[in-house]
Amino acid sequence: MNSDATTVTGDRSSTGRRWLNIRWVSYVALGVLLAIYQGLNQAIGTHNHFPTWQPFVWEISSVILVFLLIPLIVRFENRFRIDSRPRTRAVLIHIGAAVVFSAIHTTGMVLLRKLAYWLMGDSYDFGNIPTGWFYELQKDLITYLVILIIAFAIREFRVRRAGELRAQELAAQLSEARLRHLTAQIEPHFLFNSLNAISNRMHEDVDAADRMISQLGDLLRAAYESDDHVLVPLGRELGWLRGYTAMMAERFRGQLAVEIEVDPGIEALQVPRLLLQPILENALKHGLTDGRGWLRVEVRREGRKLRYTVSDDGVGFSDQPLVRGTGISNIARRLELLFPGEHELHFSSRQPHGAVVTLSFPA
């Protein structure tokens, strides 16, 4: 799950870089299209009075300057945001910036036109300079305001989307953490009782004590697994199961019989980690009330689903209303988080006594 999340993030950033390039190409294309459109408009409106190339030069020169200045305006707006306080200061700053924008736009535009006219063997006349500048200023104030509003809208949209993405990520992390928390760990009672049993066994049979130590080691490893995957291969889960039941059989030697049956060839299926632990703990706790009993674990594949069946010959569920321990309700919540609507968890009593817990989920 963790590594998946990393992959997704990686994809997103490389998509972002590609997107950035596409964005610049479309920006330039938009500018070119707008210039051609404006030029056509002017050419149609004035074709009786001017050569056709001249209206195109006027509009293209204007659009080139505006499109060169837009990134600077966006950056400037980021520095002095129009929604910042005090509001008067923001308004004054942007009025000033609009006048500067207009001055640069008009000057640059006129220089470009003079260059184009000269190339065409003609000469460009701007006419009365103050009148021309004032005429351009009126149009430029509106252009500047439109650019500001679009920049502001895009930024707000991005901020909001980033917030939503973060909220989604947090929700994912939360359910991940919840799952990890719900995954049972080794009970101190189990650990210390096992150590006590080993400390006795080594006086009777050193090899058996050795086996118990390595089984306990496997169990501790499973509990402290650092990669903390929510799903693990069934084979690993079975390793834990065999270690756990072997340790219990040793601790209740001569009093507890354990059978484990697993369909062949399904060890690679992905299953929730340590899902069986609370069920086994429960079965052994109630199944061994008088210190004697048997326990049977079946793992079967049924189509797309995997089915665990845990039965014991203990007190069963019939004599008391079913009280779900925290371990059992954790399983129910984990299954619900992992396989919403696709899992089953079922408790029943055996005759004459004992309990059966079955659970299935897609694997």
Next chain:
Amino acid sequence: MSYSIVIIDDEPPARAKLQRFIADLPDFRVIAEAGNVEEGVDALRTTPPDVLFLDIQLGNRSGFEVLEGLAPAPLVIFTTAYSEYAVKAFELQALDYLLKPFDRDRFTRSIERTREALKEPDHSDVEERVRRLLAQIPGRPATAQQILIKDTDKAFFLSVDDIQRVSAAGNYIEVHARGKVHLVRDTLTTFIAQLDPLEFLRVHRSHVVRINFISEMRPLFHGDYELVLKDGATLSLSRRYKALLPPAIRERL
């Protein structure tokens, strides 16, 4: 002469380990072992031991259950794998316990302490510690509201609220209630098993007093005290029992 031991633990290896350690002791012998509450209760009733090694978790039941109503109680050494709650309770009541896994040194220290305790002729203060411990265990049945008293000539119910103190007098006990004294043929230990240990304090091997019936505590020599009750009677309070008083009471008096 050797002291008798009963072992109650649900795990065979845990019992085997205690058996092995005890086998090396010349002055102790195991007379019975049990793996669950019923067997344990049976063993303690048919062959009451001097010492009991008791696992506090027997399957899904509590080892404390075997101690309920047991009189006289043996010296108990609790064995536990892990239970913060129980360990705190033992420490509070100064009861001996072994944390599993334990080694021979730790076991030997426990046995030495037990030898000292067994030499004392009077174990009533240890009984009192166990009684207090049991009172702190959650989910315990409520104590009686009324107690059947068989006086010399009649039998009647006495409201527990009326009882002010109970004292041993040979083969009888005196139940002091609302200024009257009822003579009952019973032992103090069995009688007070019916009373709430947090309300009735054992202040002496022969005296049990309701907490709010004590009015004053006067120091005597050698750390012993004298309790003055609200009806003017005085009882001696030995050092061993003074240590058993709840701290709130010790400080208030």
